[in-house]
Amino acid sequence: MQTAIFGGGCFWCTEAIFQSLKGVEEVISGYMGGELKHPTYMEISNGGTGHAEVVKISFDDKLISFNELLLIFFRTHNPTLLNRQGNDIGTQYRSIIFYENEAQKNEAEKLIVELTREHVFDKPIITQIAPAEAFYEAEDYHQNYFNKNHGKPYCAFVIQPKLNKLAEQFRQKIKPELSS
Template structure:
């Protein structure tokens, strides 16, 4: 296995975690906080937007099964990268769209993907996704991990996460882990 690391922020980490957990080649996903100044922030601290952190996921993937470019495509197709510091009803810098690259190749691929999506006019507004070096990643509290899997009947899961997963499954059927189909 060719295990690599990727870090993305695309709004609420519960949604992002649920999507990447279904993707073939992704071996682990952690929800957490990155890109801020406070050491060991808590959820309550980042909620007010004062720590500078984004809600993010850090994942490990087998690059022989899924490419970084495919991870980027999922990233851009499963959130709105044109809204600054906002995803749906979630507002604040902690919900910003960001790619935290771990090496120069990831940086280059992210920048190329943004340029391509812009040139193809995939979105009707400019992409505002930040492409920045990976920073310290603080794993979120345990109750945030595997949130969708552990809470499928909670209203947020049923009315926000499940529709996103359904949309993702329609477009990326061949990329979903077979045991989840």
């Protein structure tokens, strides 16, 4: 198993996307990149701790590559926005890749260059790339959020459209039980 750690706004959205993919074994929502040890959601929600909401993805690189995960990451959030995604505003919602090794760092940098050269986005990609730090697992009620809360408005109006976009662009990568 390999690990990837991405922050692409609210971890509920990011978690739901990566849980849907073949080769992804586990997705854990959490916090990384700040000063405070063992932060709580209430502490990071004001943006003052320096943490980003992230997901830690365990994946089988024989079924899905780190580069494929990166591409899906970039195509399912807006990496050109500073410290926000949609109505979620603050440094905790920044676009960030925490790399586990130099190979991951190099792949992320290379893909950003390619996406920029191909003018995939109208504005410059401002996703941060930083070495992985201490990962703090988010509280239980944040884990598997979309699957536990389908009927909530945030799930219907924010997360589901992202899953629809994922299905349009990456149908072949979605777990068979979810691709109907």
